[in-house]
Amino acid sequence: MALQSYASPLEKIWHYTYLTLCALIFLFLIAPILIVIPLSFNSQPYFTFTKEMLALDPTGYSTRWYDLLLTFGMNAPDVPRDSSWWADAWENAAWIKATKNSVIIGVFSTILATVLGTVAALGLSKPDMPYRRPIMAILISPMIVPIIITATGLFFFYSDIGISKWSIFGWEIPYLGVILAHATLGIPFVIITVTATLVGFDHSLTRAAANLGANPRTTFFKIIMPLILPGVISGALFAFVTSFDEVVVVLFIGGLDEQTIPRQMWNGIREQISPAILSVATILVIISTLLLATVELLRRRSEKLRGITPH
Numbered sequence: 001m002a003l004q005s006y007a008s009p010l011e012k013i014w015h016y017t018y019l020t021l022c023a024l025i026f027l028f029l030i031a032p033i034l035i036v037i038p039l040s041f042n043s044q045p046y047f048t049f050t051k052e053m054l055a056l057d058p059t060g061y062s063t064r065w066y067d068l069l070l071t072f073g074m075n076a077p078d079v080p081r082d083s084s085w086w087a088d089a090w091e092n093a094a095w096i097k098a099t100k101n102s103v104i105i106g107v108f109s110t111i112l113a114t115v116l117g118t119v120a121a122l123g124l125s126k127p128d129m130p131y132r133r134p135i136m137a138i139l140i141s142p143m144i145v146p147i148i149i150t151a152t153g154l155f156f157f158y159s160d161i162g163i164s165k166w167s168i169f170g171w172e173i174p175y176l177g178v179i180l181a182h183a184t185l186g187i188p189f190v191i192i193t194v195t196a197t198l199v200g201f202d203h204s205l206t207r208a209a210a211n212l213g214a215n216p217r218t219t220f221f222k223i224i225m226p227l228i229l230p231g232v233i234s235g236a237l238f239a240f241v242t243s244f245d246e247v248v249v250v251l252f253i254g255g256l257d258e259q260t261i262p263r264q265m266w267n268g269i270r271e272q273i274s275p276a277i278l279s280v281a282t283i284l285v286i287i288s289t290l291l292l293a294t295v296e297l298l299r300r301r302s303e304k305l306r307g308i309t310p311h
Contacts, residue, residue: 043060
């Protein structure tokens with residue numbers, strides 16, 4: 001907020017003090033991220049700034065750790081990089097396999113969380129729904145309960161029902177336990193974002209559609225869905241980020257062949273300390289920043305659709 005021209009000296013002092021405090025808090029929160037990014041370009045296998053890096057010597061910087069993300073685990077990483085080399089990387093590189101697993105699990109858990117969370121939010125938005133507050137508290141509890149407790153409970157529950165042995169027409173369903181667990185963690189985000197979108201929803205539009213002869217299905221897809229779509233997409237993005245960055249549940253539930261990026265980073269920290277982990281962290285920061293920017297754009301679009309954009 002801009003400082004008014006008629007502000008008193010005391011108001012001016014408080015204004016600039018407030019801005020300084022906000023800048024310091026922001027720097028405190030973002031400093032660990034800012035440190036990780038340059039360290040991922042370290043030419044030496046260290047987690048600290050070398051003398052060459054501090055002196056801005058080009059020899060102190062390298063993309064070797066980003067290249068290692070492609071070659072680690074390959075059968076023949078040193079051959080010419082032709083189509084067979086890329087095929088080898090796609091099939092055998094540990095980080096690429098972890099990325100594929102993360103994307104598959106993230107996409108399917110996001111779809112499941114978005115569908116269930118949107119349906120729950122639509123039901124909870126009805127003022128005549130009985131026990132609405134207790135149900136809401138239960139549905140968003142995975143967001144509040146410590147993740148280690150949730151992971152432990154899911155582990156024992158899935159073990160009792162033998163979810164790893166579930167199949168369709170004799171074919172085992174891969175990643176099923178992790179997908180359901182990540183969907184459980186993502187549903188609260190979808191419920192909260194869609195519910196926030198429904199707060200300003202004009203229900204007279206649905207009544208008008210019903211008076212004009214539209215059935216509930218047509219009313220939902222033609223009236224309700226276009227207006228709440230930004231909130232649904234925002235919730236889906238939050239659910240995807242939650243799945244993509246989650247490690248505790250995967251450690252408890254995931255099989256040996258279900259290595260995701262966070263789990264691969266965890267194993268790398270335990271077994272082989274390498275700045276390649278910092279390279280992955282930098283890529284994840286960039287992806288998360290882009291997703292959060294998308295969420296902000298969708299939020300502003302939602303406000304414009306509902307006519308509540310602040311001036």
